[in-house]
Amino acid sequence: xxxxxxxxxxxxxxxxxxxxxxxxxxxxxxxxxxxxxxxxxxxxxxxxxxxxxxxxxxxxxxxxxxxxxxxxxxxxxxxxxxxxxxxxxxxxxxxxxxxxxxxxxxxxxxxxxxxxxxxxxxxxxxxxxxxxxxxxxxxxxxxxxxxxxxxxxxxxxxxxxxxxxxxxxxxxxxxxxxxxxxxxxxxxxxxxxxxxxxxxxxxxxxxxxxxxxxxxxxxxxxxxxxxxxxxxxxxxxxxxxxxxxxxxxxxxxxxxxxxxxxxxxxxxxxxxxxxxxxxxxxxxxxxxxxxxxxxxxxxxxxxxxxxxxxxxxxxxxxxxxxxxxxxxxxxxxxxxxxxxxxxxxxxxxxxxxxxxxxxxxxxxxxxxxxxxxxxxxxxxxxxxxxxxxxxxxxxxxxxxxxxxxxxxxxxxxxxxxxxxxxxxxxxxxxxxxxxxxxxxxxxxxxxxxxxxxxxxxxxxxxxxxxxxxxxxxxxxxxxxxxxxxxxxxxx
Amino acid sequence: xxxxxxxxxxxxxxxxxxxxxxxxxxxxxxxxxxxxxxxxxxxxxxxxxxxxxxxxxxxxxxxxxxxxxxxxxxxxxxxxxxxxxxxxxxxxxxxxxxxxxxxxxxxxxxxxxxxxxxxxxxxxxxxxxxxxxxxxxxxxxxxxxxxxxxxxxxxxxxxxxxxxxxxxxxxxxxxxxxxxxxxxxxxxxxxxxxxxxxxxxxxxxxxx
Numbered sequence: 001x002x003x004x005x006x007x008x009x010x011x012x013x014x015x016x017x018x019x020x021x022x023x024x025x026x027x028x029x030x031x032x033x034x035x036x037x038x039x040x041x042x043x044x045x046x047x048x049x050x051x052x053x054x055x056x057x058x059x060x061x062x063x064x065x066x067x068x069x070x071x072x073x074x075x076x077x078x079x080x081x082x083x084x085x086x087x088x089x090x091x092x093x094x095x096x097x098x099x100x101x102x103x104x105x106x107x108x109x110x111x112x113x114x115x116x117x118x119x120x121x122x123x124x125x126x127x128x129x130x131x132x133x134x135x136x137x138x139x140x141x142x143x144x145x146x147x148x149x150x151x152x153x154x155x156x157x158x159x160x161x162x163x164x165x166x167x168x169x170x171x172x173x174x175x176x177x178x179x180x181x182x183x184x185x186x187x188x189x190x191x192x193x194x195x196x197x198x199x200x201x202x203x204x205x206x207x208x209x210x211x212x213x214x215x216x217x218x219x220x221x222x223x224x225x226x227x228x229x230x231x232x233x234x235x236x237x238x239x240x241x242x243x244x245x246x247x248x249x250x251x252x253x254x255x256x257x258x259x260x261x262x263x264x265x266x267x268x269x270x271x272x273x274x275x276x277x278x279x280x281x282x283x284x285x286x287x288x289x290x291x292x293x294x295x296x297x298x299x300x301x302x303x304x305x306x307x308x309x310x311x312x313x314x315x316x317x318x319x320x321x322x323x324x325x326x327x328x329x330x331x332x333x334x335x336x337x338x339x340x341x342x343x344x345x346x347x348x349x350x351x352x353x354x355x356x357x358x359x360x361x362x363x364x365x366x367x368x369x370x371x372x373x374x375x376x377x378x379x380x381x382x383x384x385x386x387x388x389x390x391x392x393x394x395x396x397x398x399x400x401x402x403x404x405x406x407x408x409x410x411x412x413x414x415x416x417x418x419x420x421x422x423x424x425x426x427x428x429x430x431x432x433x434x435x436x437x438x439x440x441x442x443x444x445x446x447x448x449x450x451x452x453x454x455x456x457x458x459x460x461x462x463x464x465x466x467x468x469x470x471x472x473x474x475x476x477x478x479x480x481x482x483x484x485x486x487x488x489x490x491x
Numbered sequence: 492x493x494x495x496x497x498x499x500x501x502x503x504x505x506x507x508x509x510x511x512x513x514x515x516x517x518x519x520x521x522x523x524x525x526x527x528x529x530x531x532x533x534x535x536x537x538x539x540x541x542x543x544x545x546x547x548x549x550x551x552x553x554x555x556x557x558x559x560x561x562x563x564x565x566x567x568x569x570x571x572x573x574x575x576x577x578x579x580x581x582x583x584x585x586x587x588x589x590x591x592x593x594x595x596x597x598x599x600x601x602x603x604x605x606x607x608x609x610x611x612x613x614x615x616x617x618x619x620x621x622x623x624x625x626x627x628x629x630x631x632x633x634x635x636x637x638x639x640x641x642x643x644x645x646x647x648x649x650x651x652x653x654x655x656x657x658x659x660x661x662x663x664x665x666x667x668x669x670x671x672x673x674x675x676x677x678x679x680x681x682x683x684x685x686x687x688x689x690x691x692x693x694x695x696x697x698x699x
Binding site for chain 2: 060125127128130131134135137138141142145148149150151153154155156157158160161164165168171172175176178179182190191206207210233234237238
């Protein structure tokens with residue numbers, strides 16, 4: 001197990017340096033796809049090990065079902081993003097949007113970004129988690145800025161400023177937590193989760209509450225919870241499409257993961273009431289803020305970015321309801337959203353290359369212009385708005401049903417109403433884009449095989465787990481939900 | 492320790508009055524040096540070796556590499572030495588004084604059990620004034636200076652409440668800060684090339 005984790009962390013770093021040194025474009029692609037496929041395989045091996053033997057803990061490392069769920073998300077998305085990049089970045093380079101010499105740097109940053117996210121998920125210590133989350137920002141900033149045009153620079157500057165200030169708040173919270181730990185007499189293992197949980201009876205509630213507020217704001221910024229989501233639409237829309245997919249599916253989920261881990265200590269000290277109320281508030285607010293922006297949005301990638309704010313809100317809402325059903329739904333939703341949304345961002349990349357625009361109103365007749373991509377886009381949108389029998393429907397349904405079952409019918413009804421608004425907005429734009437006659441002047445280049453494969457793979461997962469829940473996945477989700485229950489639902 | 496706290500308060504106070512980028516970076520250098528000294532003094536008092544390592548790292552990274560990079564950047568930005576703040580020097584100084592009063596008030600109420608009250612209050616003041624600088628200064632470099640000031644404040648807070656985090660976490664934080672500044676210097680350089688200015692108030696094309 002230890003070897004698997006070290007390999008999964010080491011492989012992306014080695015590949016990153018190798019990418020910088022490689023001059024041949026062919027080798028660069030093969031190497032990166034092979035490496036991310038291997039990382040993905042290692043992640044699945046870790047998952048199998050944890051499901052077989054239970055949580056693994058060794059010094060600074062800790063992996064349980066919840067970390068494994070997120071590891072799978074990051075592993076799978078890194079693979080699809082790398083696979084997609086092969087076609088996408090090739091086209092970008094051929095069309096002159098990216099200097100071919102920068103491709104090595106692109107892959108290197110992508111691998112380092114994957115490494116930082118994986119590192120966040122396998123450490124036990126809350127301080128090291130902070131270091132990892134900060135590193136994810138730094139690794140992804142230059143990816144957001146990758147086109148180095150005016151809009152990309154603006155997005156990257158906002159991203160790095162907002163997330164850094166946010167994350168410094170999280171550091172403040174973490175320091176306060178350490179102060180609480182020392183005051184309670186636990187000097188031995190600083191900021192270790194196990195040590196803090198063992199001490200939870202003696203931690204000063206006031207200090208922990210103060211720490212909680214800063215931690216929630218800090219990691220909430222990184223997770224894209226409203227009203228701290230301001231960096232998100234800019235960064236997601238300006239980054240190259242594979243990176244947008246990773247930011248939205250993997251990075252936001254990782255930030256939520258770190259938040260959940262921190263909440264475990266807070267709940268143990270303060271009880272679940274305050275924590276759940278805060279999660280519900282930020283959850284509903286995020287969905288409510290996203291809806292109007294989605295209804296008037298004209299940039300396809302910004303539309304998807306606001307949809308991410310909405311989905312982070314739904315997960316936060318599920319965590320706030322806190323019943324086992326809601327948490328199962330939240331765990332499933334993290335996974336479903338990550339795969340479906342990354343596929344949508346990849347598709348948006350293909351579309352904007354073909355139509356040479358990201359403007360929703362100028363994209364028409366997708367089915368006529370490129371039938372396969374149009375059909376996949378339709379399926380992916382139907383999935384993300386929660387149409388049965390696709391998997392996102394089941395996780396959303398579980399969360400909403402749990403709200404009603406937990407005696408919060410008003411909140412459940414509000415969420416349903418907001419989701420109906422999202423549905424209306426997304427479907428309106430989608431039908432305009434997918435159907436009708438294709439305009440003239442489209443780029444003749446067909447999407448590459450690798451790009452189509454990456455999207456098809458993601459959608460196969462979205463449709464497949466909607467129709468049939470494999471027992472292994474059910475087991476993983478149940479155990480991850482149990483970990484979340486300990487962290488947010490009380491003891 | 493009290494003397495160092497006073498020096499730090501003076502440094503941020505002067506920072507709110509500076510209108511030249513290079514002066515601001517020099518003050519930041521001095522501020523980081525004082526933080527390093529505070530770390531060394533605290534380490535000497537507590538007899539902890541790892542704090543000397545942290546002090547050394549502070550000197551090398553925050554009083555060495557980062558100011559060096561920022562000063563080189565300032566030299567590249569010809570005709571852009573003047574800071575053009577949203578809130579002028581007098582208003583900023585007033586805000587700084589308010590932040591200091593607020594910091595002492597907060598400590599009195601929130602953390603009455605803390606031993607080194609002056610150091611903690613200084614740390615909170617640094618954080619507040621750093622945030623104020625980020626919000627009210629338009630120049631990219633001034634925002635970086637504000638960010639490092641916040642970071643220095645948090646570092647001092649950790650130092651005065653908990654004698655600093657364990658060395659491995661400290662190392663991670665130092666590394667992050669170093670990479671953060673590197674990334675931001677690259678971005679600032681690119682801003683200058685694309686927009687002919689590093690005034691971030693022009694960054695408002697992306698909306699809705």
